Amino acid sequence: SQKIEQNSEALNIQEGKTDTLTCNYTNYSPAYLQWYRQDPGRGPVFLLLIRENEKEKRKERLKVTFDTTLKQSLFHITASQPADSATYLCALPSYGQNFVFGPGTRLSVLP
Amino acid sequence: DADVTQTPRNRITKTGKRIMLECSQTKGHDRMYWYRQDPGLGLRLIYYSFDVKDINKGEISDGYSVSRQAQAKFSLSLESAIPNQTALYFCATSNPGGPSDQPQHFGDGTRLSIL
Numbered sequence: 001s002q003k004i005e006q007n008s009e010a011l012n013i014q015e016g017k018t019d020t021l022t023c024n025y026t027n028y029s030p031a032y033l034q035w036y037r038q039d040p041g042r043g044p045v046f047l048l049l050i051r052e053n054e055k056e057k058r059k060e061r062l063k064v065t066f067d068t069t070l071k072q073s074l075f076h077i078t079a080s081q082p083a084d085s086a087t088y089l090c091a092l093p094s095y096g097q098n099f100v101f102g103p104g105t106r107l108s109v110l111p
Numbered sequence: 112d113a114d115v116t117q118t119p120r121n122r123i124t125k126t127g128k129r130i131m132l133e134c135s136q137t138k139g140h141d142r143m144y145w146y147r148q149d150p151g152l153g154l155r156l157i158y159y160s161f162d163v164k165d166i167n168k169g170e171i172s173d174g175y176s177v178s179r180q181a182q183a184k185f186s187l188s189l190e191s192a193i194p195n196q197t198a199l200y201f202c203a204t205s206n207p208g209g210p211s212d213q214p215q216h217f218g219d220g221t222r223l224s225i226l
Binding site for chain 2: 004009034036041042044046049089091098099100101102103104
């Protein structure tokens with residue numbers, strides 16, 4: 001079955017900086033990959049989807065890349081703000097049209 | 112109003128008790144899911160249902176059962192709760208109308224503690 005690893009459990013960055021979160025998977029390369037944001041006490045909220053034939057996808061200050069050779073997706077936040085503080089999860093399609101989620105990276109943007 | 116509503120939001124109970132967590136949705140989605148979330152382990156799928164007559168086991172279904180009472184309602188039961196079922200539980204829905212890459216829409220979770 002697919003296994004997902006996300007870089008360190010927690011990251012701290014200064015406001016205004018850019019940071020990169022990683023999502024690595026171990027088995028077959030999926031047709032697409034999704035990223036979600038989760039705030040404390042709330043359920044995950046969908047942010048972006050990137051397909052295997054797309055190298056890069058952007059949404060406002062977010063940029064996601066997908067490298068099927070490296071089996072990796074990178075999630076970039078530019079000009080970070082304290083409101084970006086949250087846990088970010090990546091998700092890949094799995095058997096039976098379901099998803100497998102990574103453990104998440106907790107990002108803290110310090111003012 | 113939330114599109115995916117979970118009740119209760121918090122529950123503390125004792126080992127051996129039967130517990131039901133409920134989920135209702137107003138999104139009109141056919142697909143509904145139950146996950147549990149534990150620190151460091153991420154979200155793990157317990158059960159899923161693609162329509163009212165379709166129920167499937169997920170990765171960690173042992174000790175759990177579900178009921179799809181209607182398109183909009185999907186409940187999760189712990190027949191005899193044990194402490195290692197202490198976790199955050201999420202219900203989610205998705206829309207199969209388009210490609211299979213449709214995102215999932217989550218409720219705000221039930222924090223369950225079993226003493």
